[in-house]
Amino acid sequence: MEIEQKQAQVIEHFVKQASSLQGxxxxxxxxxxxxxxxxxxxxxxxxxxxxxxLQGTDYAVYIDLLRLFAHGTWSDYKSNASLLPxxxxxxxxxxxxxxxxxxxxxxxxxxxxxxxxxLDLSNVRELEDFLINECMYAGIVKGKLDHLxxxxxxxxxxxxxxxxxxxxxxxxxxxxxxxxxxxVLLTIEEKIKWADKKCALNTIHQKQKAVKDKVEEVKKSLFxxxxxxxxxxxxxxxxxxxxxxxxxxxxxxxxxxxxxxxI
Numbered sequence: 001m002e003i004e005q006k007q008a009q010v011i012e013h014f015v016k017q018a019s020s021l022q023g024x025x026x027x028x029x030x031x032x033x034x035x036x037x038x039x040x041x042x043x044x045x046x047x048x049x050x051x052x053x054l055q056g057t058d059y060a061v062y063i064d065l066l067r068l069f070a071h072g073t074w075s076d077y078k079s080n081a082s083l084l085p086x087x088x089x090x091x092x093x094x095x096x097x098x099x100x101x102x103x104x105x106x107x108x109x110x111x112x113x114x115x116x117x118x119l120d121l122s123n124v125r126e127l128e129d130f131l132i133n134e135c136m137y138a139g140i141v142k143g144k145l146d147h148l149x150x151x152x153x154x155x156x157x158x159x160x161x162x163x164x165x166x167x168x169x170x171x172x173x174x175x176x177x178x179x180x181x182x183x184v185l186l187t188i189e190e191k192i193k194w195a196d197k198k199c200a201l202n203t204i205h206q207k208q209k210a211v212k213d214k215v216e217e218v219k220k221s222l223f224x225x226x227x228x229x230x231x232x233x234x235x236x237x238x239x240x241x242x243x244x245x246x247x248x249x250x251x252x253x254x255x256x257x258x259x260x261x262x263i
Contacts, residue, residue, distance in 0.1 A: 003038070003138075003139040003140065003158065004158075006038050007038055007039060007040065007041060010036060010038050010039050011039065011041065011044050011045065014029065014032075014033050014036075014039070014045055015044055015045055015048055017029055018045055018048040018050060018051055019048055019049075019050060021050060022050050022053070023054075023057070023059065024059060026050065026051060026054060026059065026062065027059055027062050030051075030062045030063075030065060030066050031062075031088070031091070033045055033066070033069075034065065034066065034069045034091050034094060034095075035088060035090040035091050035094060036094075037090075037094075037138070040094075040097070040098065040101070040140060040158055040160065041070075041159075041160070041161050042066055042069050042070040042161055043070055043161040043162070045066065046063070046066055046067065046070060051063060051066070061083070061084055061085055062085065064083070064084060065084050065085055068080075068084065068095075069091075069094065069095065069098065070160075070161040071160070071161060071163045072095075072098075073095070073098065073099040073102050073118065074092075074095050074096050074099045074118065074119060074120060075099070075118060077095055078120070093134060096119050096120075096130070096134070097134055097135060097138065097140060098160065099118055099119060100115070100119070100131070100135055100140075100141060100157075101140060101141070101157055101158060101159075101160050102160060103115070103118060104141060104154045104157035105157070105159075105160070107154075108153065108154045109151050109152070109153050109154070110151060110152045110154065111150060111151050112124055112127060112150040112151060112152070113150065115127055115131075115152065124147070124150070128145055128147070131143075131145065131152060132145070139158075140157065140158040141154060141156060141157045141158070142154075142155045142156040142157075143155045143156070
């Protein structure tokens with residue numbers, strides 16, 4: 001986040017400068033932009049109208065140079081060096097840093113052999129020093145150097161400018177990811193509903209089992225008493241009300257029998 005905030009400030013500064021310059025006066029600015037230690041994105045500067053007006057002029061190679069730093073690599077420069085301005089040491093370092101970012105977009109484990117070839121470095125010590133001092137200390141990548149396996153494991157890499165046509169691919173990838181996520185969420189919701197239903201059924205089953213166990217317990221108790229004390233079973237199954245009802249019926253029956261006898 002810190003590198004992004006710092007870079008945004010640098011971009012804003014250069015965009016304002018580029019907007020106030022024209023023609024040959026932009027050449028020095030482009031060299032400065034492509035050499036700046038905190039700048040790794042160039043699309044905003046490329047979009048400045050005065051910079052675009054360099055196309056078709058004697059200074060068109062400098063807008064080509066700016067496009068190279070936006071999307072290209074060190075290998076791209078070597079292949080087209082005769083068509084581009086010579087680079088300063090700071091520009092070479094910058095382009096090699098950008099090359100590492102491009103490689104990290106493709107693979108998260110970069111072999112030393114690949115890096116040595118792409119960065120045009122002569123030995124492992126020189127490569128590891130470059131990755132540590134120029135990349136990790138600069139904050140554009142984070143990772144682990146594995147000297148024994150001769151590889152660099154990328155844990156984080158800053159993003160580069162989008163290439164022409166790349167935005168559509170990214171949007172399609174995001175759409176596919178969103179569709180997959182929606183399907184996963186639906187599956188999870190169905191699993192949750194099934195689990196809730198299963199839990200409710202288990203709760204009902206446990207309550208039924210508890211009642212059955214209580215009935216069996218009372219039956220055993222009555223059997224142990226000789227099977228005569230059925231009032232206990234009523235109290236358990238129907239509560240105290242059942243006992244009261246029986247008592248009231250007995251009183252009514254006794255009074256009726258007494259009256260009949262008296263008559």
